[in-house]
Amino acid sequence: MMKQTQAKTKAKDICKELGLKLTPQRMAILAYLDGNTAHPSAEDIYGAVSRRFPGMSLATVYNTLASLRDKGKLLELTIDPAKKRYDPDTRPHHHLICLDCSRVSDIDHVFDLDVPDSLGYEITGNHIEFYGYCPQCKDKDTAPRLAPGRGHTKER
Amino acid sequence: MMKQTQAKTKAKDICKELGLKLTPQRMAILAYLDGNTAHPSAEDIYGAVSRRFPGMSLATVYNTLASLRDKGKLLELTIDPAKKRYDPDTRPHHHLICLDCSRVSDIDHVFDLDVPDSLGYEITGNHIEFYGYCPQCKDKDTAPRLAPGRGHTKER
DNA sequence: TTCATCATTTAGATTCATTCTAAATTGATA
DNA sequence: TATCAATTTAGAATGAATCTAAATGATGAA
Numbered sequence: 001m002m003k004q005t006q007a008k009t010k011a012k013d014i015c016k017e018l019g020l021k022l023t024p025q026r027m028a029i030l031a032y033l034d035g036n037t038a039h040p041s042a043e044d045i046y047g048a049v050s051r052r053f054p055g056m057s058l059a060t061v062y063n064t065l066a067s068l069r070d071k072g073k074l075l076e077l078t079i080d081p082a083k084k085r086y087d088p089d090t091r092p093h094h095h096l097i098c099l100d101c102s103r104v105s106d107i108d109h110v111f112d113l114d115v116p117d118s119l120g121y122e123i124t125g126n127h128i129e130f131y132g133y134c135p136q137c138k139d140k141d142t143a144p145r146l147a148p149g150r151g152h153t154k155e156r
Numbered sequence: 157m158m159k160q161t162q163a164k165t166k167a168k169d170i171c172k173e174l175g176l177k178l179t180p181q182r183m184a185i186l187a188y189l190d191g192n193t194a195h196p197s198a199e200d201i202y203g204a205v206s207r208r209f210p211g212m213s214l215a216t217v218y219n220t221l222a223s224l225r226d227k228g229k230l231l232e233l234t235i236d237p238a239k240k241r242y243d244p245d246t247r248p249h250h251h252l253i254c255l256d257c258s259r260v261s262d263i264d265h266v267f268d269l270d271v272p273d274s275l276g277y278e279i280t281g282n283h284i285e286f287y288g289y290c291p292q293c294k295d296k297d298t299a300p301r302l303a304p305g306r307g308h309t310k311e312r
Numbered sequence: 313t314t315c316a317t318c319a320t321t322t323a324g325a326t327t328c329a330t331t332c333t334a335a336a337t338t339g340a341t342a
Numbered sequence: 343t344a345t346c347a348a349t350t351t352a353g354a355a356t357g358a359a360t361c362t363a364a365a366t367g368a369t370g371a372a
Contacts, residue, residue: 021339021348057351069305076305081234096277105275119261120291121252129283135276177319177368213322239358
């Protein structure tokens with residue numbers, strides 16, 4: 001209950017801070033994203049928000065995600081080869097993807113990633129993708145969905 | 157000249173090792189990938205190989221890439237949000253992408269990436285994506301193509 | 313060498329995520 | 343309350359990647 005209200009208050013604050021209009025669709029998307037650690041895709045967000053908000057367009061979800069991303073309020077993750085995943089937590093952190101079910105989890109650890117030779121690039125950021133099998137998947141030995149050819153995958 | 161021959165020899169060896177038939181299309185794709193550090197996309201590979209090998213199908217490129225990837229001879233990179241990129245160097249290493257021109261370069265440095273809390277996952281691999289601006293792009297201050305909302309991007 | 317088999321190639325259709333378009337709507341401000 | 347620009351919308355369009363089913367061709371056995 002309180003969470004709902006808090007999320008809506010935050011949603012308003014974010015819109016004001018970014019100079020975005022307070023539309024009900026935006027509020028709903030922002031409220032859904034607030035504190036969300038599931039790294040949802042655009043479809044996930046559309047599915048969840050449009051349930052409570054029938055008639056809204058998927059394009060609105062993409063529009064909103066794009067403006068939040070452009071203004072630095074949302075991270076667009078490329079860790080899942082099938083689709084983009086979104087993370088409202090914009091603090092530096094890393095991710096862990098399950099090669100079986102594609103669940104994405106946060107790794108909140110700071111690593112020392114000084115690059116000895118940056119090849120003349122001006123490096124502005126980094127992100128570590130860890131691959132593996134989540135607690136739910138690591139025991140059921142199903143055929144991996146996106147296992148081979150990724151990162152530095154070792155044999156299990 | 158010699159390179160051509162070497163690449164073809166290697167291509168044959170790889171096919172034999174993997175139990176794949178030695179088709180001219182496969183040879184050409186493998187020869188193109190051998191020692192290639194440009195991290196080409198499927199389209200890139202198709203464009204290059206079909207120039208010397210007219211009439212070949214893009215589907216063949218995808219088929220070949222999939223079998224090489226499945227057999228561990230090719231890394232499929234998700235670092236470029238626009239398309240998958242391929243790397244014939246399957247040794248553990250990391251990558252650096254230019255946020256302006258999408259060029260991908262190798263980072264051949266070993267980092268200590270021990271995770272204190274793996275959240276119950278069985279971690280099998282990792283990959284670091286570095287973001288930045290390549291030597292060619294870092295001076296021309298064009299509007300970034302895929303800059304915001306990625307990794308831990310700092311202000312320039 | 314010839315043949316049969318089965319992997320591979322192929323063109324084209326299909327899928328699916330994402331972006332674009334242009335018209336209708338609506339929030340913010342005067 | 344009227345205005346205007348931002349936003350939403352449905353649907354079309356794009357583009358990467360996958361799938362299909364038929365044709366082709368590499369390979370191993372005879």
